[in-house]
Amino acid sequence: MGVIFAGAVQDMVTLFFSMRRDGKSLGQMAREEIGPFGGAAALIAVLSIMIILLAVLALVVVNALAASPWGTFSIAMTIPIALFMGFYLRVFRPGRVIETTVIGVALLLLAIGVGSLIENSSLAGAFTLAPTTLVVWLVVYGFAASVLPVWMLLAPRDYLSTFMKVGAIGLLALGILLTRPVMLNEAVTKFAGNGQGPVFAGALFPFVFIIIACGALSGFHSLIASGTSPKMIEKESQVRLIGYGGMLTESFVAVMAMIAACVIEPGLYYAMNAPAGVLGTTVQSASAAVAKIGFTVTPDQLSAAAAAVQEKTLVARTGGAPTLAVGMSEIFSGAFGGQALKAFWYHFAIMFEALFILTTVDAGTRVGRFMLQDTLGNLWKPIGRPSWRPGVYATSAVIVAAWGYFLYTGVTNPLGGINQLFPLFGIANQLLAAVALTVATTILIKSGRVRWAWVTAAPLLWDVVVTLTASWQKVFSADTKVGFFSQRAKFHDALDAGKVLPPAKSLDDMQQIVTNSTVDGILAAFFAILIVAVLLDAMRVWAVTLGGRREPVLAETPYERSELWAPAGLIPTAEERSHLAELRERGGVLTGAGGQEVRRE
Amino acid sequence: MTTQRGRGVFGRVVWYLREVMGESAYDHYVEHARRAHPGMPVMSRREFERQRMDEQDRNPRTRCC
Numbered sequence: 034m035g036v037i038f039a040g041a042v043q044d045m046v047t048l049f050f051s052m053r054r055d056g057k058s059l060g061q062m063a064r065e066e067i068g069p070f071g072g073a074a075a076l077i078a079v080l081s082i083m084i085i086l087l088a089v090l091a092l093v094v095v096n097a098l099a100a101s102p103w104g105t106f107s108i109a110m111t112i113p114i115a116l117f118m119g120f121y122l123r124v125f126r127p128g129r130v131i132e133t134t135v136i137g138v139a140l141l142l143l144a145i146g147v148g149s150l151i152e153n154s155s156l157a158g159a160f161t162l163a164p165t166t167l168v169v170w171l172v173v174y175g176f177a178a179s180v181l182p183v184w185m186l187l188a189p190r191d192y193l194s195t196f197m198k199v200g201a202i203g204l205l206a207l208g209i210l211l212t213r214p215v216m217l218n219e220a221v222t223k224f225a226g227n228g229q230g231p232v233f234a235g236a237l238f239p240f241v242f243i244i245i246a247c248g249a250l251s252g253f254h255s256l257i258a259s260g261t262s263p264k265m266i267e268k269e270s271q272v273r274l275i276g277y278g279g280m281l282t283e284s285f286v287a288v289m290a291m292i293a294a295c296v297i298e299p300g301l302y303y304a305m306n307a308p309a310g311v312l313g314t315t316v317q318s319a320s321a322a323v324a325k326i327g328f329t330v331t332p333d334q335l336s337a338a339a340a341a342v343q344e345k346t347l348v349a350r351t352g353g354a355p356t357l358a359v360g361m362s363e364i365f366s367g368a369f370g371g372q373a374l375k376a377f378w379y380h381f382a383i384m385f386e387a388l389f390i391l392t393t394v395d396a397g398t399r400v401g402r403f404m405l406q407d408t409l410g411n412l413w414k415p416i417g418r419p420s421w422r423p424g425v426y427a428t429s430a431v432i433v434a435a436w437g438y439f440l441y442t443g444v445t446n447p448l449g450g451i452n453q454l455f456p457l458f459g460i461a462n463q464l465l466a467a468v469a470l471t472v473a474t475t476i477l478i479k480s481g482r483v484r485w486a487w488v489t490a491a492p493l494l495w496d497v498v499v500t501l502t503a504s505w506q507k508v509f510s511a512d513t514k515v516g517f518f519s520q521r522a523k524f525h526d527a528l529d530a531g532k533v534l535p536p537a538k539s540l541d542d543m544q545q546i547v548t549n550s551t552v553d554g555i556l557a558a559f560f561a562i563l564i565v566a567v568l569l570d571a572m573r574v575w576a577v578t579l580g581g582r583r584e585p586v587l588a589e590t591p592y593e594r595s596e597l598w599a600p601a602g603l604i605p606t607a608e609e610r611s612h613l614a615e616l617r618e619r620g621g622v623l624t625g626a627g628g629q630e631v632r633r634e
Numbered sequence: 635m636t637t638q639r640g641r642g643v644f645g646r647v648v649w650y651l652r653e654v655m656g657e658s659a660y661d662h663y664v665e666h667a668r669r670a671h672p673g674m675p676v677m678s679r680r681e682f683e684r685q686r687m688d689e690q691d692r693n694p695r696t697r698c699c
C-alpha cells in the first residue's frame with residue numbers, strides 16, 4: 034500500500050521534476066520553488082538525517098560483527114580486495130570492470146571460506162573485537178574512504194557490493210520459492226495493540242509506518258532521484274519504469290526480508306532482537322526474559338542456533354543483520370547444501386549486508402563532506418574548494434565525528450542503541466519524504482495542474498499525519514518506553530535519588546541514558562519543527578498561487594525535443610519494434626544492441 | 635564492437651552486464667567522439683577511464699539502503 038500510493042509516487046515525481054530542471058537536487062528545487070527559507074530548512078534536514086542514517090547503518094554492522102571473528106575477518110578482507118581491484122583497474126586493465134569484479138567476487142567468497150578457518154585458529158583472538166573497538170575502526174575507515182580518491186577504494190567496493198546485492202537477493206527469491214518456508218511468527222502479535230513490544234515500543238499506529246521505512250516510502254530516495262538518477266536516464270518516457278518500478282523492486286526486497294525474519298522461531302527472534310539490557314548476556318537469562326514476554330526458547334535451543342552458524346552467541350544481536358542472516362541461512366541451507374553449509378550461508382548473508390552498508394557509509398560520508406564543504410564555502414571560500422586538502426580533512430572529520438558520536442552512544446546505550454535510534458531514523462526518513470512530496474505538490478499547483486495535485490498531496494497528508502503523530506509521541510508521550518523526555522525524567526529523578534534503575538547497571542549508565550534521551554528527544558522535536566516550517570512555507574506559496582494574486586514562476590528548463598529514440602519499457606512493444614525496424618532501414622543505427630536499440634535521427 | 639545484435643541470449647546478457655557495469659562507456663565515448671568531433675584526437679582507454687574516475691571524485695553520488 035505504502036509503496037503504491039506514496040513511495041513509488043514520490044520516487045517517480047521527484048525524478049521527473051528533477052529531470053525537468055537539469056537534474057537539480059531536492060534542496061535546490063525546494064529553494065527555487067518554495068523559497069530561500071524552505072530551501073535552507075530542507076538542506077539542514079537532509080544533512081542531519083544523513084548523519085542519523087549513517088550512524089544507524091554503522092550500528093547494524095557493529096552489532097553484526099561484534100565478537101564474531103569469522104565475520105570480522107571476512108569483512109576486513111574486503112578492504113585489501115577492494116584496494117587490489119582499484120589498482121588492477123587503474124594500472125593494468127583500465128575499464129575492464131566485469132573481469133575485475135569476477136576476480137573480486139571470487140576472492141570475496143574465498144575470504145568467507147577462510148573466515149571459518151580463522152575462527153578455529155589461534156588468530157581468532159585478533160579478530161574478536163569489542164563493539165567500541167569496532168566503532169573506532171569504522172570511524173577511521175569512514176574518514177579514510179572520504180579523503181582517498183574514489184578509484185582506490187570506493188569504486189571497486191561499489192562493484193563488489195552491487196554484485197553481491199543482486200546475487201544474494203536473487204538467490205533469496207529462488208530459495209524462498211524452492212523451500213516454501215512456513216512463517217512461524219504470528220500475523221498480529223499481542224504487542225501490536227498494547228505498544229509494549231520488546232523490540233520497538235509504541236502502538237501499531239503510527240510506528241509500523243516508521244519502522245518499515247525504506248520498504249514503503251523512503252525520503253532518502255528523493256535525494257537520489259534528484260541529482261543522481263536524472264543524469265543516467267535517456268528519455269522522459271523511461272521515468273515511469275525507473276522511478277516507479279525501482280521502488281516496487283525495493284518493496285519486493287522488503288517483503289522477502291520480512292519473510293526471512295518470520296521463518297525464524299519467534300522465541301529466537303525476540304532473544305536476538307530485544308535490548309541486551311533486558312536479555313542479559315547468557316542463554317539462560319535470555320531464555321528467562323523471552324519467557325517473561327510470553328514466548329519460549331530454551332537455553333539449549335539458543336546455544337544450538339548459535340552453534341549452527343558458528344557464532345559464539347545470538348543473544349541480543351540487534352540491528353536486523355544477524356536476524357536476516359539467520360533467516361537467509363535457514364532458507365539457503367534448505368534450498369542448497371543442507372545443514373553443512375548453514376554457517377557458510379550465514380556468513381555469506383552477513384558479508385552481503387555489511388558490504389553494502391559499508392558502501393553506503395563511505396559514500397554517505399563523502400557526500401556529507403561535499404554538502405558541508407558546499408555550505409561552508411558560502412561563508413568562507415577556500416573550504417568550498419574540493420582541491421584544498423585541509424578543508425577536505427576538516428569537513429570529513431566533522432562528518433565522521435557526527436555519526437561517530439551517535440554510533441558510539443548507540444553501541445554503549447544500556448537501553449539498546451538500535452531500539453532507541455531506529456525510530457528516530459525512521460521518523461527522519463519519513464519527514465524527508467514529506468519534504469519531497471511537498472516540493473512535488475507545490476510544483477503541480479504552480480504549473481496549473483491543481484486537478485492532479487491530490488496524487489502527491491494525499492500521500493503527503495498521510496505521511497505528515499503519521500510521522501508527526503510519531504514525533505509527538507516520541508517527544509511528549511508519558512510512556513517511558515516511547516517518549517524520550519519522559520524516559521529522561523524517569524532516569525533523571527532516579528539518578529537524583531542515587532538509585533540505579535534496570536537496565537542500567539551503574540550511575541554512569543544512568544547518566545548516559547539521561548544524556549542520550551535528551552539528545553534524541555531534542556532531535557525528534559527539531560526534525561518535526563523543521564518539517565512543519567517547510568510545509569507552512571509551501572502552503573503560503575500554494576495560497577498565493579491559488580488565490581491568483583501572483584503569476585507563478587516555475588524554474589523549469591525549457592522544453593527540448595529529444596532526438597533520441599528508445600523504448601519506454603524493458604521489453605519493447607510490437608509497435609516500438611516496428612518503429613525501430615523502420616529507423617534501422619533508413620540507416621545509421623549508431624549505438625545499441627540486444628533488445629534495446631538506441632538511435633539518433 | 636559496440637553492437638552485439640543477433641548474438642542470442644548470451645549476447646544480450648553480456649550487453650546488459652557491460653551497460654550496467656559501465657564497461658561499455660569507453661565504446662560509447664569513442665563512437666561519440668568520432669561522430670561529433672571528426673578529426674579530433676580520441677583519448678586512449680586509459681586516459682578516458684582515468685577521467686571518468688576523477689569525475690566521480692568531484693561529484694559523489696548518494697545512495698540508500
